[in-house]
Amino acid sequence: MKQTAICAGSFDPPTLGHLNIIERGLKIFEKLIVAVASNTSKKPVLSVKERVALLQELLKNHKNIEVTSFDGLLVDFAQSKKINTLLRGIRNMSDYEYESQMALVNKALYPELETVFMMTEGKYSHLRSTFIREILLSGGSCKGMIHPLVEKKLKEKLK
Ligand code: ADP
DSSP, X not given: OOOEEEEEEOOSSOOHHHHHHHXXXXXXXXXXXXXXXXXXXXXXXXXXXXHHHHHHHHTTTOTTEEEEEEOSOHHHHHHHTTOOEEEEEEOSHHHHHHHHHHHHHHHHHOTTOEEEEEEOOGGGXXXXXXXXXXXXXXXXXXXXXXXXXXXXXXHHHHO
């Protein structure tokens, strides 16, 4: 498939589950734009700049990945980039319910937009950025959940 897709999220922090979806997405799409949402209602631990820098470092070996951030609606960002495909990861039924509604809302706003869902790999299905933040805040280890670089950065921030 010769196409570019946007893989957007809050990535606060990026987990191995996010990276897995992005890397598998490259088997389907020619290019991916990994877009950090800067206007989520969640109170972030890492700034948008820090999340973009981490993702750039983690994905630096992939020449066909661009990491950036956006403000406002994802559909507006997609239109400004002239891209009409979104890649989303699905972990479980609650993701499916949320993501399917989101896809329909986005399609109502931007009818040419298609959302492609990719099922997580089982070993990542429990990974959620909120859990990572809570584990590290309480002094636990996130080995096997996030890249060591991300763990180091988060520990510095949560000190
Ligand atoms: P989170 O829900 O962890 O805060 P984001 O808002 O950053 O994640 O989500 C961005 C995208 O990545 C969404 O499509 C979400 O379903 C997907 N995603 C998040 N964690 C995983 C995972 N462990 N496996 C697969 N997809 C995931």
